[in-house]
Amino acid sequence: MSKTIVITGGAGFIGSHVVRLFVTRYPDYSIVNLDALTYAGNLANLADIENSANYHFEKVNILDTDALKALFAKYQPDGVIHLAAESHVDRSIMSPLDFVYTNIIGTVNLLNTARDAWKGKEEGKRFYHISTDEVYGALGDTGFFTETTRYDPHSPYSASKASSDHFVRAYGDTYGLPVVISNCSNNYGPNHFPEKLIPLFIHNIIERKPLPVYGDGHYTRDWLYVIDHAAAIDLIFHKGVAHSTYNIGGFNEWKNIDLVKLLCQLMDVKLGRPAGDSEQLITYVKDRPGHDRRYAIDASKINEELGWKPSVTFEQGLELTIDWYLANTEWLKQVTSGEYQHYYEQQYTKREQ
Numbered sequence: 612m613s614k615t616i617v618i619t620g621g622a623g624f625i626g627s628h629v630v631r632l633f634v635t636r637y638p639d640y641s642i643v644n645l646d647a648l649t650y651a652g653n654l655a656n657l658a659d660i661e662n663s664a665n666y667h668f669e670k671v672n673i674l675d676t677d678a679l680k681a682l683f684a685k686y687q688p689d690g691v692i693h694l695a696a697e698s699h700v701d702r703s704i705m706s707p708l709d710f711v712y713t714n715i716i717g718t719v720n721l722l723n724t725a726r727d728a729w730k731g732k733e734e735g736k737r738f739y740h741i742s743t744d745e746v747y748g749a750l751g752d753t754g755f756f757t758e759t760t761r762y763d764p765h766s767p768y769s770a771s772k773a774s775s776d777h778f779v780r781a782y783g784d785t786y787g788l789p790v791v792i793s794n795c796s797n798n799y800g801p802n803h804f805p806e807k808l809i810p811l812f813i814h815n816i817i818e819r820k821p822l823p824v825y826g827d828g829h830y831t832r833d834w835l836y837v838i839d840h841a842a843a844i845d846l847i848f849h850k851g852v853a854h855s856t857y858n859i860g861g862f863n864e865w866k867n868i869d870l871v872k873l874l875c876q877l878m879d880v881k882l883g884r885p886a887g888d889s890e891q892l893i894t895y896v897k898d899r900p901g902h903d904r905r906y907a908i909d910a911s912k913i914n915e916e917l918g919w920k921p922s923v924t925f926e927q928g929l930e931l932t933i934d935w936y937l938a939n940t941e942w943l944k945q946v947t948s949g950e951y952q953h954y955y956e957q958q959y960t961k962r963e964q
């Protein structure tokens with residue numbers, strides 16, 4: 612059946628993989644990529660599918676309510692997959708209000724637009740909000756986040772995502788908007804902006820720059836290959852139960868320092884450098900304030916209800932990721948020029964002490 616779906620944040624890291632999957636897998640669908648093209652949005656991520664007949668790009672900011680209304684009037688979408696957000700914890704510590712505007716107010720603008728456009732015609736519609744495991748706060752050495760874990764965000768980023776999740780559920784309860792939410796663990800893969808741990812460290816290893824490990828390096832994250840997240844989003848969009856929540860994770864916990872050492876080893880082989888070369892770049896720096904100690908997702912609900920599980924091991928995914936960055940040095944050069952230099956200076960120069 613043909614559908615029109617608006618994917619917000621489709622020029623970003625995860626969004627571009629979701630757009631590509633939907634454009635190529637569902638030729639009968641019309642896919643509208645709504646993106647403001649902030650520093651994190653990059654149409655080069657979609658160069659391979661930009662001429663597809665079922666793909667449309669609209670440069671729209673979710674803070675612009677008139678533009679949202681006009682876009683809904685133009686395309687009459689059946690579904691929204693909402694990924695547009697400010698997504699980096701460290702930037703949220705520098706500029707929390709940007710996160711309040713885009714992640715909370717922008718999400719409410721989108722909810723209002725969908726509610727008004729779909730009033731009395733909710734049958735067959737779907738508003739799918741993409742969220743994060745960070746809303747659940749931090750775990751100790753044991754245990755997992757489930758769909759019923761109490762919200763306990765610690766950073767301005769996770770607080771803004773928690774707030775947006777509450778608004779999405781409230782619009783489901785109050786206005787009968789057919790909403791669904793997923794909360795995912797740390798993604799990695801091609802097109803990841805080099806402000807996040809894995810792509811930042813790949814870039815710095817290539818450039819032989821210090822690898823700034825926050826605090827003692829014993830913080831733990833649960834890593835998922837981005838293509839597997841996109842596959843989970845496809846399943847939840849089509850088969851997930853309305854008004855419910857799905858946790859998505861990689862069953863793949865790594866302490867930061869162990870992950871960084873593995874990355875260094877793999878990069879030394881790929882770059883033809885002597886074993887142990889890149890590890891010498893590891894530099895312990897001042898910790899991130901409010902740093903969550905450990906995240907780990909219990910993804911049994913999506914596994915049992917929808918049959919989803921990750922398709923690649925971490926070693927396979929990491930190798931694919933490194934190969935992509937080494938083959939796309941122009942992409943890296945483009946995204947690390949300009950504003951990035953200023954961000955890097957602010958974030959790291961004073962930290963190396």
Ligand code: NAD
Nearest residue numbers: 620622623624625647648649651652672673695696698798
């Ligand atoms: P990203 O920062 O790479 O991309 C965000 C995209 O949103 C960019 O294309 C940007 O231009 C766009 N955008 C930002 N503000 C906008 C605005 N006001 N109006 C319209 N577009 C705007 O983010 P990502 O890592 O791909 O994350 C996508 C979503 O997934 C976010 O909602 C994030 O919270 C969530 N998430 C991310 C991860 C992860 O590990 N990256 C894990 C779980 C959930």
Ligand code: DAU
Nearest residue numbers: 698699700743744745796797806807808823824825830867
């Ligand atoms: O858990 C899902 C979340 O994962 C997403 O919602 C966020 O959008 C995404 O950015 C990510 O958040 P994290 O803060 O976990 O990711 P980041 O890559 O920034 O950091 C991963 C870990 O590495 C974290 O413990 C902090 C540490 N770190 C990070 C950077 C950038 C360092 O030690 N040094 C660094 O320079």
